[in-house]
Each structure stands twice: as C-alpha cells, then as structure tokens.
Amino acid sequence: MQISSVNDVKIYNLSYGKSLPEWLSDRKKRQLQKKDVDIQRRIELIQDFEMPTVCTSIKVSRDGQFVLAAGTYKPRIRCYDTHQLSLKFERCLDSDVVAFDILSDDYSKLVFLHCDRYVEFHSQHGHYYKTRIPKFGRDFSYHYPSCDLFFVGTSSEVFRLNLEQGRFLNSLQTDALSVCLMIGHVCSVLCGHQGRVECWDPRVRSRVATLDCALSSLAEGTEVQSLPSISALKFNDSLTMAVGTSTGQVLLYDLRSSQPLLVKDHLYNLPIKSISFHNQLDLVVSADSKIIKMWNKDNGKVFSSIQPQSNINDVCMYPNSGMLFTANEDPKMNTFYIPALGPAPRWCSFLDNLTEELEESPESTVYDDYKFVTRKDLENLGLSHLVGSSLLRAYMHGFFMDIRLYHKVKTMANPFAYEEYRKEKIRQKIEESRTQRVQVKKLPKVNKELALKLMEEGDDEAELASRKKKGKALPSILGDDRFKVMFENPEYQVDEQSEEFRLLNPIVSKVGQKRKKKLRLLAQQAAEDEEEPEGRPSSEEESSDDDKSWVEEVRKQRQLLRQEDRDRRRQERKEADRHTVLLESEQNGEEKTSNLAQGKRQSQPQFYQIKAGEEFRSFNDIARKQKLQKTSLADRLKLEECSGTSNMADTAVGSKQLTFTLKKSEQQTKQQQAEREHHQERKKLRRSAGHLSSGRGRGRGGGRGRGRGRGRY
Numbered sequence: 001m002q003i004s005s006v007n008d009v010k011i012y013n014l015s016y017g018k019s020l021p022e023w024l025s026d027r028k029k030r031q032l033q034k035k036d037v038d039i040q041r042r043i044e045l046i047q048d049f050e051m052p053t054v055c056t057s058i059k060v061s062r063d064g065q066f067v068l069a070a071g072t073y074k075p076r077i078r079c080y081d082t083h084q085l086s087l088k089f090e091r092c093l094d095s096d097v098v099a100f101d102i103l104s105d106d107y108s109k110l111v112f113l114h115c116d117r118y119v120e121f122h123s124q125h126g127h128y129y130k131t132r133i134p135k136f137g138r139d140f141s142y143h144y145p146s147c148d149l150f151f152v153g154t155s156s157e158v159f160r161l162n163l164e165q166g167r168f169l170n171s172l173q174t175d176a177l178s179v180c181l182m183i184g185h186v187c188s189v190l191c192g193h194q195g196r197v198e199c200w201d202p203r204v205r206s207r208v209a210t211l212d213c214a215l216s217s218l219a220e221g222t223e224v225q226s227l228p229s230i231s232a233l234k235f236n237d238s239l240t241m242a243v244g245t246s247t248g249q250v251l252l253y254d255l256r257s258s259q260p261l262l263v264k265d266h267l268y269n270l271p272i273k274s275i276s277f278h279n280q281l282d283l284v285v286s287a288d289s290k291i292i293k294m295w296n297k298d299n300g301k302v303f304s305s306i307q308p309q310s311n312i313n314d315v316c317m318y319p320n321s322g323m324l325f326t327a328n329e330d331p332k333m334n335t336f337y338i339p340a341l342g343p344a345p346r347w348c349s350f351l352d353n354l355t356e357e358l359e360e361s362p363e364s365t366v367y368d369d370y371k372f373v374t375r376k377d378l379e380n381l382g383l384s385h386l387v388g389s390s391l392l393r394a395y396m397h398g399f400f401m402d403i404r405l406y407h408k409v410k411t412m413a414n415p416f417a418y419e420e421y422r423k424e425k426i427r428q429k430i431e432e433s434r435t436q437r438v439q440v441k442k443l444p445k446v447n448k449e450l451a452l453k454l455m456e457e458g459d460d461e462a463e464l465a466s467r468k469k470k471g472k473a474l475p476s477i478l479g480d481d482r483f484k485v486m487f488e489n490p491e492y493q494v495d496e497q498s499e500e501f502r503l504l505n506p507i508v509s510k511v512g513q514k515r516k517k518k519l520r521l522l523a524q525q526a527a528e529d530e531e532e533p534e535g536r537p538s539s540e541e542e543s544s545d546d547d548k549s550w551v552e553e554v555r556k557q558r559q560l561l562r563q564e565d566r567d568r569r570r571q572e573r574k575e576a577d578r579h580t581v582l583l584e585s586e587q588n589g590e591e592k593t594s595n596l597a598q599g600k601r602q603s604q605p606q607f608y609q610i611k612a613g614e615e616f617r618s619f620n621d622i623a624r625k626q627k628l629q630k631t632s633l634a635d636r637l638k639l640e641e642c643s644g645t646s647n648m649a650d651t652a653v654g655s656k657q658l659t660f661t662l663k664k665s666e667q668q669t670k671q672q673q674a675e676r677e678h679h680q681e682r683k684k685l686r687r688s689a690g691h692l693s694s695g696r697g698r699g700r701g702g703g704r705g706r707g708r709g710r711g712r713y
Contacts, residue, residue, distance in 0.1 A: 001043050003358065009304035012355060014045050014335040045335055045348060047086040051078070055327035056097060057314040062105045064319060064345070069333060070097040070112075077122075079107050082347040091126060094118075099139050111149065113137045119151070119161070133159050146202055158200075172205060174198055195228050197243060199255075216260050217249040232286075234275040242284060244272025250286045252297060264300050266293060274315040278341060285324070287315045292326070294341075308334055321345045371406040374398040381409050444487035447494055451487060454478050503557055 002016035051071035058069040066088070067080040075096045081088040088107075095114040103109035108124040117136055121129040135153040142149055148169070149161040158172040175198070195214030200207050214228050232244035243251045248266040266272070270288040277284060277297070284297045292306040292315060310330035317324045322341035326334045337344060337351055344351035374397065378384050383401075386392050392399040410417065444451050454477065477483040486492045495501060628636060664672075 006304045006306075007302065009338065009340045010355070011304065011306055012337040012339075012351075014043050014337055014351075015049070015332055016042070045085065046080050046082070049080060049335065050332045051076075053331060054329055055313065055331075055333050057100065058316045058325050058327040058333065059100070059102055060316055060318055060325075061102050061107060066107045067316075067325065068100070068102065068107060068110070069327060070100055071327075072096055077110070077112070082345070085347070091122070093120070098137060101140070101142055103142060111140070111142070113140050113151070119149075131161075133161075135159075143202055148202065170205070172200055174207075175210075195230060195245070197230065197233070211253070211258060213243050213245065213251055213260075217245045217247065217251055217263060231271040232273060232275050234277065236277045236279070242275045242277070242286075244275050244286060246271040248272065248288060250275065250284065252284070262297065262300050264293075264295055266291065273312060276315070276317050278317070280320075280342060283341075285315065285317060287312050287326075289313075292324075304338065304340070306336055318345055323348075369403055370400040371403045372398055372400055373406070381406075381413050383409060446487050446490055446492060449496075450494060451478060499561055503554060503561075 002013040004011050004013070046067070051069065053071065053073045055069050055071040058067065060067050065082055067082065068077060069080075070077050075093040076090055077093065077097070077100070078090045079088045080086070093112065093114070095116045095118065098113045098115050100110060100112045103111060110122040112120040112122070114120060115136070117132050117134075119131050119133060119137075119140075120127065133151050133153070135155045135157070137151050137153040140149055140151045147162060147164045149163060150172075151159040151161065153159075156174050158174060160169040160171060161167075162169050175194075175196075195212065195217075197211040197213060198207055199209045199211070213230060217228050228245040228247045228249070230243060231246045234242045236242065239255050241253045241255060243253065245251070248269050248271070250264045250266070250272060251260040252262040252264075253260050264284070264286070266286070266288050268288055268290050270290055272286055272288055274287045275284065276286075278294070281303070282297055283294050283303055285292065285294050287293070289311040290307065292308075292312065294303040294305065295301060296303060308326060308328060310328040312326055312328055314327040315324060316326075321343060322338040323345060324336050324338075326336070328334060337355070339352070339355050343349075370393075372395070373381075375384070375387075378387070378392075378399070386401075387399070391405065392401050414420075478487070628639075631639075
C-alpha cells in the first residue's frame with residue numbers, strides 16, 4: 001500500500017506493491033511472503049484484480065456487489081464478486097470492446113459494442129444474442145423508459161434498437177458526426193468535430209435545442225490550434241450537466257442557460273476521459289489520461305488529485321464511499337481509497353480501522369524513499385547518462401531518484417565520506433563547547449572586510465541605541481543563520497578586483513557614509529536636543545553634493561578600467577609581436593640550413609610537409625617569394641607600388657601579415673602631375689652657368705653674380 005498526500009488529503013493506493021505470478025504454487029507463494037517485506041505489506045483487496053495486458057473500461061453494478069472490467073489481449077470481460085473478494089467469472093470475446101453497459105441490477109444482462117460493428121448481448125449463463133449496426137460504433141446508451149438502445153458512430157445518424165420489440169427503429173438525423181452519447185431526462189448527442197451538444201426528446205424524436213461549447217471552453221489569450229471537440233458528458237440532475245472537451249477543459253452548465261457556470265482547465269491539453277459527481281461534498285471528479293482531479297463544482301477549487309504511474313483509460317467511483325477504480329494502460333487495475341470522500345464500502349470496512357491506525361502512527365510518504373538531486377549533483381556522481389531513463393523522475397529543476405541507488409553511488413564516488421562526516425561532527429562539538437567561554441571578536445575566514453564593516457556599523461547602532469535609551473539596535477546579518485554560509489563557504493568570497501565590484505563600490509561606500517552621518521546626527525540630537533544652526537547646509541544640499549561625488553568616483557573607476565584594458569591589449573600585442581619575430585628568426589635559420597643541403601638533394605624527389613597551424617600554399621607561391629627575397633629593397637618597393645595597393649606575407653606560424661598603401665584621390669593625382677610638369681618647365685628654362693670659368697674675375701665674381709641675378713628676377 002502506498003500513501004500520498006495532496007492538499008492535506010490522504011490517498012491510499014491499495015493496488016501498490018509486487019504482484020505474484022499465477023503459475024507459482026501455493027507453497028512458493030507462502031515462502032515469498034515470509035521472506036519479502038514488500039509482499040507482506042501489500043493489500044490484495046480483490047484477488048486477481050488485473051488484466052493480461054490492458055484494461056479499457058470498468059463499471060460497478062447498481063447493487064454494488066459486482067465489478068466488471070473489459071480488457072485485452074485477448075479481448076475479454078471479467079466479473080469480480082465483492083462479497084467473496086475474488087474473480088467470479090471470465091468470458092473471452094471475438095473482438096475488442098469499444099463500450100459496454102450493465103442493463104440489470106447485477107451482472108445478468110450485459111451489452112457489448114465491439115469494434116467490428118457487432119452488438120453482443122450476454123445473460124447470466126453467457127452469450128445470448130448478437131446483431132450488427134450499419135456503421136462503426138463509438139458509443140451507446142440505454143434509455144430505460146422506452147427500452148431503447150441508442151448507438152452513435154462514424155455517421156450523422158443515431159441508430160435506435162428497441163429491446164422490447166427486438167428490432168431497429170427509425171434513426172435520428174443529426175447535423176454533424178456524433179462521437180459519444182449520454183442519456184439523462186433527454187437524449188444528448190455530442191457532435192465532436194463542431195464542439196456542439198444536441199438535445200433530443202425521445203418521446204417526439206425531434207431535436208429540442210443545440211448548445212455550442214467550443215467557444216466557451218477557450219479563455220482569453222489562448223492560442224487555438226484546432227476547434228475543441230466534445231469527449232465526455234455527464235448529467236448530475238435534471239438541470240446540471242458537465243461537458244468535457246478534447247483540449248482538457250470541463251464545462252458546467254445549467255440547461256436553462258447557454259453560458260457555462262464554470263470552466264475548469266486540467267492544464268494538460270489532453271482529452272477528458274471521464275466525468276462523475278460526488279454529491280455529498282459537491283465535488284466533480286474529472287480525469288484525462290494523465291491525472292484525476294477532484295474539485296468543487298461551485299468555485300472550481302481543487303480538493304485533491306491522483307496521478308497514477310500509467311495512463312488512465314477509465315475511472316469508476318464506488319457509490320456512497322471514498323473508493324474509486326481506474327482502468328489503466330497497465331495489467332494491474334488500481335484501487336484508491338480516500339477517507340476524506342467517504343467511508344469504505346461494507347465489504348471492506350476493515351479499511352477504516354487500518355487507516356485510523358496509520359493516522360496515529362505516521363508512515364513514510366511517497367517521497368520519503370526518494371532523493372531529490374539537481375543536474376550538478378548528477379554530474380558530481382557521474383550519473384548524467386541516466387537522464388531520460390526510468391531511474392530518474394523529472395521534477396521542477398531536478399530529478400527524484402531512489403534513495404538506495406543514491407546511497408550506493410555516493411559510497412562508490414566518495415568512500416571516505418563517513419570519515420569526513422565524523423570529523424565535521426567532532427569539529428562542530430568542539431565549537432559548541434568553545435561558545436561557553438568568554439567570546440572574543442574574531443573575524444571569519446571568508447569576507448573579512450565585509451564582516452569588519454558590519455561589526456563597525458553594529459557598534460555605531462548599539463551606541464546610538466544606548467544614548468537614546470529607547471528601543472534596540474537592529475540585528476546584524478553576522479548573527480543571522482540565513483547568511484552564515486556567506487562567511488564560511490569560499491565560493492561566496494567577494495572579488496574586489498572585478499569590474500562589477502569596482503563600479504558598485506563608490507555607490508556602496510557613499511551609502512555607508514550617509515548612514516554614518518545620519519547616525520552621528522541622531523546621536524547629537526539625542527545628546528543635546530538642540531535646533532540645527534542657521535549656517536549649516538541643509539540635508540538636500542548635502543545629498544546633492546554626495547550624489548555628485550559618487551558620480552565622479554564612478555566615472556574615475558570607469559576611466560581606470562578602460563586604461564587597464566588598453567594596457568592589457570597593448571601588452572598582449574607586444575607579446576604576440578615578440579613571439580612572431582622569434583618564429584621568423586627560427587624559420588630563417590631553417591631556410592639557410594635547407595639551402596646548404598639543397599645541392600645534395602637535387603637529383604632526389606622533394607617532399608613538402610604541411611605543419612600544424614599552417615595553411616596550404618602552392619609551390620609557385622613559394623618559388624615566387626624566394627625569388628622576391630633575393631632582390632633589393634628598392635626593387636621590392638617599386639614592385640609593390642606597381643603591382644597594387646597591398647602586399648600579403650605569410651609568417652612562420654601560418655598567420656597573415658598585410659601591408660597596404662592608401663589609394664590616392666583624383667585631386668591628389670592631378671596636383672602631383674601639375675607639379676611634375678612645372679618642374680619640367682622650369683628645368684627647360686634654366687640657363688646653365690658652365691661657360692663661366694672658375695679663375696676669371698674671381699675678385700668681383702660675387703658682385704656680377706648678384707647683379708646678374710637681380711637683372712633676371
């Protein structure tokens with residue numbers, strides 16, 4: 001038995017536990033019950049309450065004595081007697097059961113709708129009659145006053161089979177494809193694709209009204225993928241009706257109004273499989289394939305919920321009790337007992353005494369056997385590969401895993417964990433004994449500066465409180481256990497060299513200074529109780545000056561950070577250039593040695609190896625660069641000017657070094673051309689002085705030279 005609590009409502013899963021195979025002998029079963037504790041604690045309320053593969057639907061007879069379930073594989077029906085707490089009979093069928101109903105108070109009259117269009121009737125002894133409907137059926141319902149069976153399927157017609165006359169009557173013609181059917185005081189045909197409910201009166205065989213539920217089920221702001229269809233319907237009384245949609249909403253209607261009284265969303269976006277009412281507590285029990293929700297029909301407040309391990313196919317509540325059965329995508333059919341809904345049935349009244357004893361002695365809940373771990377914990381344990389497997393159950397920001405597996409892996413990952421735990425406990429006991437001695441203010445190992453600052457502020461506040469003689473000083477975070485880890489764990493150490501701290505520190509320091517000023521002012525007022533002098537600046541002027549000062553401090557810190565960033569980049573560039581020069585020198589040395597050995601290997605084929613980090617270069621480029629290196633510097637510069645505006649060279653490590661010359665504009669080109677033409681013209685007009693000899697007229701050559709010059713210009 002498994003116990004869980006949702007909204008402080010105890011839920012007992014009576015089917016939880018290991019199931020013994022049928023082929024085991026009685027002696028072997030008794031031996032297992034003696035050895036296995038889980039088998040000893042399990043409660044087998046009804047013997048063999050399971051199916052070979054899957055259970056599709058489950059119902060309780062009106063007298064409450066028999067529980068009937070349909071399942072597969074092979075298709076079969078099983079009947080359980082609650083008075084004997086065992087299986088009464090089992091009947092195999094020819095095809096899968098789409099839906100079945102109990103026409104009598106006990107199991108003596110049964111009707112089955114098969115997936116191959118056959119309708120099969122069973123009596124107390126077994127198979128009684130078999131007929132066929134024109135279309136594939138999806139659901140059916142029995143109308144007791146007229147003794148008619150209404151079948152709906154893949155057509156717009158509702159077929160009527162009268163069991164008193166034993167023949168089909170005229171069918172009812174609807175406006176859309178019918179999906180399921182429910183009989184109340186009127187016949188309601190649910191049109192699935194259009195999301196409408198058509199109400200028919202079987203006495204006059206005409207449609208009374210049409211109710212559109214599609215638009216009412218959509219809330220404001222929701223994205224509409226497709227038009228919601230009707231998947232379930234249930235009448236509570238002559239006026240109240242509950243409609244379930246394929247998008248996971250349950251709508252409560254009063255038949256006198258076209259607007260729903262309440263819309264309850266399951267928030268799973270899955271079709272509603274089953275709806276039932278619990279009139280004692282005014283609850284609605286609705287279920288989709290994932291969860292069973294119990295909520296108040298007046299305000300929609302959730303009472304409790306049940307989430308089985310396997311998907312749900314059908315839910316059946318035992319009348320006037322707190323027990324319900326579920327048909328699952330699993331061989332075992334679950335039995336849940338909720339004492340808050342009502343007492344246990346008479347055939348299992350011992351459950352009340354059992355649950356009362358469990359309430360007095362608290363048992364472990366469903367989560368006590370599991371350990372919650374995060375992704376970081378899984379990485380530390382080396383279990384990241386288990387994400388997505390059945391050993392981990394996703395929950396919020398982590399996973400639940402079996403506590404036994406966790407302890408086993410923890411022991412393997414850290415075999416000395418117990419010794420560390422023992423040393424830690426001894427250290428804690430020593431620290432506790434030291435607290436009885438005279439306490440000396442001692443700074444913690446982590447965040448000493450912050451602790452010292454908090455101590456000073458605490459002393460100032462304590463002094464102010466003592467001067468006022470009123471009230472108490474505000475508690476410091478040093479004595480608060482919530483912030484204890486900040487002064488013990490090295491991971492919480494404040495990095496004062498980080499950019500964030502340096503930008504935030506001026507603001508924090510100014511706030512601390514303001515606080516100290518305020519404390520001093522309050523202390524002076526408490527001691528002197530005098531008015532403020534006239535020449536003293538107001539608090540607003542002081543606050544504005546403080547704001548300007550911390551703004552300037554923040555700007556200064558930003559400038560320092562930018563300068564440090566520039567210096568760091570400059571240093572990195574220097575290191576990179578120095579590294580490049582060293583590599584080039586090494587490469588030149590290798591080329592010299594290779595040139596010496598080249599003459600010896602001229603007749604041998606040459607092989608080139610591409611080093612790691614180098615890009616592939618063709619042999620033509622290598623020959624061209626070697627030829628270029630033999631030319632003079634002036635020739636290389638002329639070649640670069642004629643060839644283009646850029647020159648690219650490879651370094652030793654494979655990176656590129658690019659040298660480029662800016663292209664001259666058209667105006668600059670014209671100006672240079674005009675200057676060259678001017679120089680050529682002046683060169684032609686210039687007269688040569690070669691006819692003047694050096695010895696002739698040496699004494700007065702200067703005067704003639706100057707006079708001739710003046711005459712020219």
